[in-house]
Amino acid sequence: MRFMILAAALLAVVPASVLAQEVRPTLGADLPRYEAPAEAPEPPGSRGTLTLQQALALSLLHNPDLAAHSWELRAREAEALQAGAFANPMLGAELENFAGAGQASGFDNAEFTLQLSQFIELGGKRGERRSLAERTTDLAWRTYDIERVRVFSETRGAFIAVLAAQDQLELAEELTRVAAEVLESITRRVRAGGTSPVEASRARVALQASGIEQIEHQRALDVARATLASQWGAVSVAQAEGSLGSISELPTVELLLAGVDQSPEVMAWAAEVLRRDAELELAGSQRVPDVEFAGGVRHFAASGDLGVVAGVSISLPVFNRYGGQIDAASARRHQAERSRQSTANQVRLALQRSVALAEARAIEAVSLRDTVLPEAAKAFELASAALRSGRMRLTDVLDTQRTLFELRSQFIDALVAHHLAVGEIERLTGQPITDISPTSGSLQR
Known part of the structure; x- marks a missing residue:
């Protein structure tokens, strides 16, 4: 009986003293909180017109990849809490x-x-283990930032692709309409005996070719809409509301390069270096006997x-x-630092390329808009008038017509390339270019 009383007393006393450990609050209360989305959320609807801001908001709230990363963050936070626990008696x-x-x-x-x-555990192992878990959580947040910026950039690019596809389809529809008008004019002249029936055949072929192009552009628009909708788990979107006409003012290359260390990718590697530091400290603490x-x-x-x-x-x-473990941790720390430097160098090069591309495409778009397209439109109007009066052959008119519409398509492509290059700059820097000043260049926007 005395034995049972003493044994019970021993079990009652030890948890209050020897087993006492730090009481942790609710999961993640002392760490950066992130509310993961509910499991299997319903994809949002995609009816009516859609603006760029709406598309970006839908992606950031419902993108499947971001949802997966959010649960990884929760897991890392839970592991950080577990890493600080004492060993069980x-x-x-x-x-x-x-x-x-x-x-x-x-x-x-x-x-x-x-x-x-x-x-x-002696030598601070528990604290070092918890520090490593917290650094790992920080790295997970940096990785999430990269993913978030990627989704933002891809959604922006997909939205631009939809706008471009809509413009190209409108252009193809206009080309088909013009080709139909030309065919009607040629047909009247053939009936009046003013031109050869061969001309009518050529005009009919041009109309059929325009119709085929219109169908192709409609299919391209369907694909572009599906690609955009996939960013938030939907099937398709309706009309995208916006214009490709604006040309962005670009920050100077020197200013962009000065902020490379704040790039999400570089900051992620900086977080990896800190994580490797914590890993090295933990490896060193293993030398102290427990x-x-x-x-x-x-x-x-x-x-x-x-x-x-x-x-x-x-x-x-x-x-x-534990000499080998310490050496391995030290080597991985040096590797992470070299990777950070390499990533910073790659970001610098990518920024220079993107700025050069954005500026070149902006110059091309401005030149087409202000000089080339007005001249091409004027040439087509004169050729059409000459055709109606019988002073020009149909083949020459078709050439001027094709040139005009190809230049208009090239103008759309130049705007798309400019906006995509701007989007790449924003992805690399992790912030809108409007937040970076001063600007470079003096193009007339």
């Missing part, structure tokens, strides 16, 4: 000197021991007496001094 029971021979044949001389043991304390009571059946047992054990770093 061990409860052991031991029965000796029984079921043998002689005086040990029964239980009269048996000895029963009940003890608790607690493993204690100890284990044990204590309990022993009952002697022969006399009914009770005794206290206590012990301590410590690991001896004889065969394993």
Whole structure:
């Protein structure tokens, strides 16, 4: 009876003292909180017109990749909480000197021991382990930032592609309408005997070719809309509302290069360097031996007496001094730093290329808009008038018509390339170019 009372007292006291550990609040309360979306959310509807801001908002709220990354963040936060936990105590029971021979044949001389043991980490291992988990969580957030910027950039690019496809389809419809008008004019002249029926055949072929192009552009628009809608898990979108006509003012290359260290990709590698630092510190702490304390009571059946047992054990770093683990952690830390430098260099090069492309396409678009297209439109008007009066052949008119519409298509392509290059600059820097000043160039927008 005395033995049971002492054993119960031992179990009641140890959790309040030896087992006492830091009480953590609710999951993630002391870490940056992120509310992950509900599982299997319903994809938003996609009816009516859609603006760029609406498309971006839908993507950031409902993109499947971002939803997956949000749960990874929750997992990292949970691991950071778990990393700070103490080791659980061990409860052991031991029965000796029984079921043998002689005086040990029964239980009269048996000895029963009940003890608790607690493993204690020394050298700051628990703190270093928690620091590593927190640095890993920070890296997960940086990775999420990269993914978020990527989704933002891809959605912007997909929206631009829809606008371009809509413009190209309108252009193809206009070309078909003009070709039909030309065919009607040629047909009247053929009936009046003013031109050869061959001209009517040529005009009919041009109309059919325009119709084929119109169908192709309609299919391209359908694909572009589906691509945009996939950013938030929908099937398709209706009409995209916006214009490709504006040309963005670009920051100077020098200003962009000065902020490379704030690029999401470079900052992610900087977070990886800090994580490797924490990993190296944890590896170094392994060199400090850990100890284990044990204590309990022993009952002697022969006399009914009770005794206290206590012990301590410590690991001896004889065969394993963790030198290889420390060297490996140090090597990975240097590797992360070199990767950060390499990424920064790649971002600088990509920024220079994107700025050059954006500026070149802007110059091309302005030149087409202000000079080339007005001249081409004027030439087509004069050719059409000459055709109606019989002073020009149909083939020449078709050439001027084709040239005009090809130049208009080229103008759309130049605007798209400019906006995509601007989007790439924003992806690399992680911020809108309107937040970066001063600007370069003096193009008339």
